[in-house]
Amino acid sequence: MEFEACGGNSSFYLIPGRFSAIMRPRKTIQPMIKIENLVKNFGAKRAVDGISFSVERGEVVGFLGPNGSGKSTTMRMITGYYPPTAGKVSVGGYDVAESPLEAKRLIGYLPENAAAYPEMTVRGFLAFAAELRGLSGDAKRKALARAVERCFLASVLHQSIDTLSKGYRHRTCLAQALIHDPEVLVLDEPTEGLDPNQKHEVRNLIRELGRSKAVVFSTHILEEVDAACTRAIIIDRGRIVAQGTPDELGRPLDEVFRRITIPDTGLAVPDAVKA
């Protein structure tokens, strides 16, 4: 038995060293996102160190971890931006490395910091995203209208993106991710930089979208796990250290989080630094 205990409390969820079969719903259909032993090195530094998990349709998975723990890197490998050093990602049954176009068609992606072309209008930007997704004519018009309505962008439609507030810019980029009504959503810190009302709206939106899609979103705000997730995965220094429903992880969540992740300024100094 190679089990790795996460914390000493018996309410903690145990994960096997290789792959967890305990928490996964017993379904025979293929998971929408399937990650196996994913590794990413940047030079000598290992950013992601053997992560495996899968996400089914109808799940909202919260990806938690301290800054620099490998959340964004993992998401960039799911969306095909970074090629993995080792391991495999498949989306909707398509291997991202082997059939990138088919996999990317299924994904809607909100990158970190909600990058967008500043000189474009909101409408122009969303139309551009729709065209790259192969939408045209009536389908494009409908997709635009739906995304604008979902992300409450009607009032800024003809404004250029560099004149928008951070909240609107974020929602514009989120609308871009939703434009083709994707089956898989990968959202990198979707609530970062939003005010409390906007955060609330975005969480509700994520929860709603999660009923019919497979959603992965990263955050370091713990209350979001309760508010929007069906399952949470906590990673630290490139490894999964705990996963389960918010209830299974134990409460209060922030205490759990602090106990199982090693803070940057903590007492646990890595050997490399001591030497």
Next chain:
Amino acid sequence: MKQIWAIAKRELGSYFTSPVAYVFLVIFLLLTGFFTFTAGQFFERGEASLGAFFAWHPWLYLVLVPAVGMRLWAEERRSGTLELLMTMPITPWQAIAGKFLASWIFLAVALALTFPVAVTANLLGSPDNGMIFTGYLGSFLLAGAYLAVTCMTSAMTRNQVVAFILSVVACLFLILAGFNPVTDLMVRWASPAFIDTVAAFSVVTHFDGFQKGVIDTRDLFFFLSVIGFALFATSVILRNR
């Protein structure tokens, strides 16, 4: 194809929504005017041709084309939109082609706006309009070659200034390899065959034919292969980002 056009359209749009396009067009037209009529002594030559006009293009483009192309990838890298573009269901080739075509179309527009020079020559005499046409074709290909090189240097960095300087240096090499003062220097110590080989890499050598009214397939092939190679290098650089 639709995706290539979507990217090209966006790129062209961003030229014209920022002052870049207008500043470039005005400076390009002012400089071509100055070089043709003042420095090139268009009137004093007493011949009805655009020789004075085209002869300056390799030098004029040396600074102006990198200025147009330097933002193509560097800006995407800096603002993080590269991530957005590369996670869309498009191949890197579609993105490269779309961006390159947009800037090339923009340069074609700038070149087309120099039509008063051709009109002037036609009003004052009877130039060989076939030669003017091949001159424009050569100039367009020359701009394309510089642009492809700029595309490549732009993909290397997130800093537009670095991209600009690298591509000016690379394009300068493409000129100097066949520039007469340089080849004359080499005559002293190199064999003629060696000089010809080096000069064969120069845009000046291949642009000459077009100015004389000749469309040589070798010259065409040269420009198209420089473009092809530089864009291929761009795709390799982007893959290894």
